[in-house]
């Protein structure tokens with residue numbers, strides 16, 4: 569039995585703060601009670617329900633909301649309504665505020681930073697913890713790198729309480745009761761990270777209240793879209809509206825697509841081949857506009873979908889098909905391309921490089937029947953040179 573393995577690149581999916589906090593709560597991480605609001609009236613009603621002072625928080629998929637005026641305290645429900653009026657519609661670094669999270673205001677004695685991310689180099693989850701929270705971690709890393717305690721967790725063993733004790737000691741958390749809460753919270757963060765197949769779980773700030781209660785005041789939760797099939801609830805949280813239009817189209821058509829900033833559209837079969845195609849385009853002085861991975865497929869349906877996504881990007885001036893026939897045969901892919909080009913008209917020049925199983929037959933088919941804008945090349949290098957030339961000429 570032969571298994572066709574199609575490698576797919578991990579695509580990070582960012583969740584909103586309130587969604588991350590929902591997941592935190594599910595895993596037992598303390599968070600404040602809150603409500604979602606889409607209008608000033610809803611913000612007022614939410615603050616009334618919560619009772620007491622509230623904080624009105626812009627829900628956008630970017631950080632630094634506080635500095636941008638997207639986080640405001642409100643003493644009364646009328647205040648919450650007024651703050652909501654100010655924040656809704658605000659543009660925070662290109663992200664329009666359409667939703668607010670109204671949360672019971674917390675009193676803050678200390679602001680810490682805690683995150684868990686995946687360190688690809690070490691192939692292990694990495695904890696970062698510092699008592700200098702509230703500001704960007706990049707800022708702390710620059711100003712006082714020694715203040716950040718770092719610790720890798722062996723994924724086969726999992727998080728161990730002694731690691732939490734070490735992180736607390738290293739970061740300088742001295743209060744025993746506080747240590748106890750932080751160490752327990754780290755265990756829950758590790759559970760949330762692995763349980764949701766996250767790529768990043770960041771709490772900044774992780775606060776200590778004057779009553780010595782430790783809790784997550786903010787959340788940055790990024791999940792791996794390759795694992796979303798295992799978490800239908802998390803998949804449902806993904807905000808399709810906020811995505812880039814091409815990426816949205818790609819998702820609808822189930823095409824692996826990544827936007828870049830050059831002018832050559834790239835289609836290949838298999839993540840490894842696509843990655844090396846990007847390198848070769850770069851090597852010959854070109855620059856990719858985007859890429860699509862056809863995976864194991866190459867049928868007309870898949871080619872049409874991928875071409876639709878690629879050409880919906882106005883920056884694309886020429887397209888390179890790089891196909892290595894293994895289990896997928898080149899003649900099949902050639903037929904797929906021909907059928908796709910019968911169904912749709914592509915203005916841009918298309919360079920096709922076919923190699924591997926039945927490559928000659930594939931090239932013959934294209935040579936005989938393809939429209940005039942299709943150019944067949946035998947090697948990856950010559951194909952890259954050709955497509956970069958053609959893109960430059962337009």
Ligand code: GDP
Pocket residue numbers: 623630631632633634635639672673674675676679702772773785786787
């Ligand atoms: P970010 O700016 O996007 O990272 O948003 P945060 O959720 O981290 O909030 C920014 C800052 O607002 C925090 O660092 C706190 O100083 C402040 N803040 C947020 N929530 C509260 C709250 O409940 N009470 C108080 N006093 N300050 C808060």
Ligand code: MN
Pocket residue numbers: 772773786787
């Ligand atoms: Mn924050």
